[in-house]
Amino acid sequence: AQSVAQPEDQVNVAEGNPLTVKCTYSVSGNPYLFWYVQYPNRGLQFLLKYITGDNLVKGSYGFEAEFNKSQTSFHLKKPSALVSDSALYFCAVRTRSNDYKLSFGAGTTVTVRA
Amino acid sequence: GAGVSQSPSNKVTEKGKDVELRCDPISGHTALYWYRQSLGQGLEFLIYFQGNSAPDKSGLPSDRFSAERTGGSVSTLTIQRTQQEDSAVYLCASSLGPSPDTQYFGPGTRLTVL
Numbered sequence: 001a002q003s004v005a006q007p008e009d010q011v012n013v014a015e016g017n018p019l020t021v022k023c024t025y026s027v028s029g030n031p032y033l034f035w036y037v038q039y040p041n042r043g044l045q046f047l048l049k050y051i052t053g054d055n056l057v058k059g060s061y062g063f064e065a066e067f068n069k070s071q072t073s074f075h076l077k078k079p080s081a082l083v084s085d086s087a088l089y090f091c092a093v094r095t096r097s098n099d100y101k102l103s104f105g106a107g108t109t110v111t112v113r114a
Numbered sequence: 115g116a117g118v119s120q121s122p123s124n125k126v127t128e129k130g131k132d133v134e135l136r137c138d139p140i141s142g143h144t145a146l147y148w149y150r151q152s153l154g155q156g157l158e159f160l161i162y163f164q165g166n167s168a169p170d171k172s173g174l175p176s177d178r179f180s181a182e183r184t185g186g187s188v189s190t191l192t193i194q195r196t197q198q199e200d201s202a203v204y205l206c207a208s209s210l211g212p213s214p215d216t217q218y219f220g221p222g223t224r225l226t227v228l
Contacts (some may be wrong), residue, residue: 040216043219100161102217103159104156
């Protein structure tokens with residue numbers, strides 16, 4: 001079975017400060033890891049993914065994430081948060097043996113205050 | 115280019131009625147997925163299509179739920195004899211193939227069962 005945990009329901013940061021959204025996963029086999037963002041009344045927007053290769057992945061809107069196999073983590077980061085980054089963030093995982101079904105975390109609500 | 119589109123955007127129905135939800139994937143995408151997003155259950159996988167075939171229907175919650183895809187393109191999710199617990203946002207996604215290709219999501223259909 002594959003699963004994802006997002007240990008924080010909410011993250012609050014001031015604009016201009018670093019933003020981190022945590023994600024840990026549990027899979028058998030090599031994981032494919034994804035981050036999506038959801039704005040109110042909108043679908044999920046793809047931010048970035050890790051498939052293989054460099055552990056640091058850069059994505060849209062200045063976001064990046066680091067794959068850490070030993071800690072089974074894939075935390076999302078942004079060096080300087082913007083008010084417009086306020087949204088719901090989802091981490092998701094797939095595996096080579098189950099390479100179509102995304103398993104999502106519960107989501108983390110990010111609020112960036114001006 | 116055009117993204118995944120879904121219709122209707124909102125659907126209010128009475129308990130016991132049947133509903134059909136439609137998804138138009140990105141042109142050329144062979145894989146199509148349905149997910150459900152609800153407050154209590156988070157994001158759940160429902161069904162996956164590769165072409166017109168559905169190799170995995172394991173996520174469909176009951177036999178009241180069915181889906182089809184025709185011409186390798188449009189998909190319809192049908193819920194018969196709707197119940198209040200079916201109220202959720204139904205999200206459709208598509209990808210070029212079933213490998214680690216990114217799934218791109220539509221805006222969703224918000225279903226409310228009264």
